[in-house]
């Protein structure tokens with residue numbers, strides 16, 4: 395299985411996001427690049443739109459439609475569920491339930507669970523009892539190796555803006571996750587940086603933003619902002635020994651490649 399993960403597009407409706415970031419141009423380039431890599435599927439881990447409008451979401455959907463592989467999407471705190479349901483094809487967002495847009499895909503040798511961590515009234519993540527129960531039931535149905543993808547990481551990554559407040563219900567999620575060793579990754583976005591940590595025995599990874607990398611300091615001594623960065627993404631694949639690998643790539647244009655000898 396070869397999976398590309400895109401996150402935090404922050405698409406504007408017409409102009410550059412915040413007057414700075416050409417999210418549409420970056421997404422167009424990244425879609426073309428990912429198509430060249432021929433993944434089996436693409437995951438989009440939230441913040442598709444910058445202000446959650448139908449126009450922004452529609453613009454993103456038009457560009458994502460150029461992906462040759464099927465793509466699947468989960469809401470972020472900048473998205474609105476109604477805009478996603480209006481603009482995103484059902485194939486890419488199979489959940490149409492009220493309450494939360496979570497769903498499970500059976501993809502060859504992997505199960506992929508999209509867990510909706512968004513709260514329509516708050517920027518922080520939220521796992522309510524209904525979602526924890528849904529996840530427990532879904533995980534209990536199969537021991538197949540599983541990826542969970544969700545917008546908000548369940549742990550604090552020393553990022554001021556997203557640690558406070560932390561995810562509501564993370565303790566409930568932790569109890570479910572700890573019971574299911576078939577979870578190979580918990581793939582998130584939200585913090586606009588690639589980061590990883592073991593959490594209750596499972597590897598949590600965050601994807602970089604499409605093109606708005608967070609400016610960051612470990613001691614929170616500077617107010618963070620963002621850099622207008624080249625398109626970036628994560629790539630997950632099994633090697634020939636069945637081990638799931640994860641790589642981060644940025645579409646910058648460094649000199650090279652050069653030989654090692």
Ligand SMILES: [Fe+2]
Nearest residue numbers: 402441584586
């Ligand atoms: Fe974001």
